[in-house]
Amino acid sequence: MASQAIIFRETRESKGFYFLLVILGAFLALGALAFFHAEHHGHYVTGMTNQVVWGLPHVFAIGLIVAASGALNVGSIGTVFGKKIYQPMGRLSALLAISLLIGGLIVLVLDLGHPDRLIIAMTTYNFKSIFAWNIILYNGFLALSAVYIWTMMDRKAKPFYKLAGVAAFTWRLILTTGTGSIFGFLVARDFYNSAIMAPLFIVMSFAMGLAVFILVLHFAYSWTGRPLGDAVMNRLRYLLAVFIGGVLLLEGARHFTGLYIAQKAGVENFILFEGGIYTQLFWVGQIMLGSLLPLSLIFCRKLGSNRIALLFAAFFTVLGGFAQLYVILVGGQAYPLMLFPGADVSSDYFDGVVNAYVPSVWELMLGLGGVALALVMVTVGVKVLRFLPDSLSDAVVEPHN
């Protein structure tokens, strides 16, 4: 069979396109409403307190940021590691990475006490702060991803394709190291304070980013009526399994070492056994639904090449990733600070007790607004520029395999 060329084309104008924009626009509007509501009244309208200071918006923001760096991996595997079957997906990979990062950052920024002072955050740096590094890392990631797309889209820039791909890949590893280190550097809290947070976040990004990519790729092709073959999807399927396994490995290492270290034993016991909602989210959300179920769907022989099974696997991987982030973020804060090791403490300000946190609807709206923004960017992106190959059928991708 004669090989077919990879042709990139914008998506066609259709009712579905506008319908999708209307749906996503509604979520954007709800997100904006939530922002203005909290901005006007103050954060007392949220579920966040002075005990649990980062809540659901941070789970969404960090989830999107982590997924963003992971989404770029599909492109990186094609560019950096020369796997040709991944190369046609490089453009979408970088677009998705940019979109998810902007979606995450907007949630992060709008949840600040002073979002109006963004210019201060962008111009006044304390270089000892990992947060300040991250601001530079985020901007650099956006710039490098844009350059990477440019080298893929402009023939004149093609000579820089590999260089841009390697730079973006290296940068994304540093970026996710920075995201994980936001927690790893917190000496005050037993659940965070660990160097393993950085590699854990990197492998989480691999899994979440790829899962989001699989979902976006499938729906982009099915809704635009473009062929998407099993060759591509099965590659992504088994790669997803490897990444889920990686998350399990590092999570296992983290919790086992935590149980051994007397200082961390209390918080480990809390998360793994006695933490109520956090324990349930860990075992049911992250481990069973978010890890074991997707692995079963991927490796079940009867479901080989079953697209629906893969989509469910990807969906539950994303769900598990968010459950994991919720446990890390909120669970880590719910466990009381250790003021006096070996002693019980109490006060009229919630010392020594598990801190309550119930997210408000405003926080959920803000978080979903960020997701909607990312999806709007992708939807409009593939509409106006040539991000998507006309076809990713087996016949098209096979010669590139």
Added chain:
Amino acid sequence: MNQNRVYEYRRNFIMSLGGVAAVGVIGSGFVLQTASAAGEIAAKPADQPVTNAKRWGMLIDVTKLTDGGAAMVAACKQEHGWGDEMHSADAQKAHWSRVVKVTDKLTQNSFSLPVMCQHCEKPPCVDVCPTGASMKRADGIVQVNKHICIGCRYCMMACPYKARSFVHEPLQDQKPHSPRGMGTVESCNMCVHRIDEGRLPACVEAAPDAVIFGDLNDPNSAVSQAMKTVGGKQIRADLGLNTGVRYHGI
């Protein structure tokens, strides 16, 4: 006889004068001593920058706090006006200082102490703040520059003492010397406005018998001398933060 009476009057007068003089000398000595103690926190001229010549700190003798520090907390609240937010839930209201009761799990030994910003030499809140709003003055006072605080709350995640609060709602009727603002983080600033005027922090004034305040850099200061004698334990000393607030009796 009359002559003798005159001598007697003169003698009594001179003795009285001596007594007054003696009282005056003793009194002036007391005044001098007080002035000397106040001299440790001599007012800083407004046109001069803060230097690291001094490092302010305090020693709290928990054994002498009959109320566990409640009066200190109340004085802080009164001085800065925190904690009366109208809409915020209890867990959302600002707390610059609080009384914590500690009971050893093994020995059941129990005590109470006031916990506020510990004014660390190496404050984690300052390290993590992206804009530098969370800052340590040269004289060791850790506080927030509310003009450049973006309200990210990372410093609250980093503080081992839960000493920082985020303001969850618009505020009114603030104290002129202690401006606060919605969407920013705040904490005990050791009553920096008082120290710069040469006065003691409000909490120290509220427990004069239990708290000694002064310059930790000066080995001859009352607080340094007291710490040398009785020691001064830190909360979470294992973190190596070298706190400026120390406790005796914990």
